[in-house]
Amino acid sequence: MPFGIGIWEILILLLVVLLVFGPKRLPEMGRSLGRGMREFKDSISGNDKDDDDRLEFPPTAPEDETAAARPRRERDTVS
DSSP states (O other): OGGGOOHHHHHHHHHHHHHHHOTTTHHHHHHHHHHHHHHHHHHHHTOOHHHHHHHOOOOOOOOSSOTTHHHHHHHHHHO
16 A cells, blocks of 8 residues: 555544544545545646636527618608
């Protein structure tokens, strides 16, 4: 094992964590830790999907009238 930690030390550590946080909170902490590690890995590698989504612009609807046609029509109806 790395850092000179054996299987017994890991089991004792897991038992202490289980006793401190309880069985209901442990899965939530695991998900949170996994999500944080994934976000950290993505930020280091530069593969952030959220940034790509923010760069895409939604398609705009084409204008059926040009700016030049609008004032002429308004001028005709006002007179």
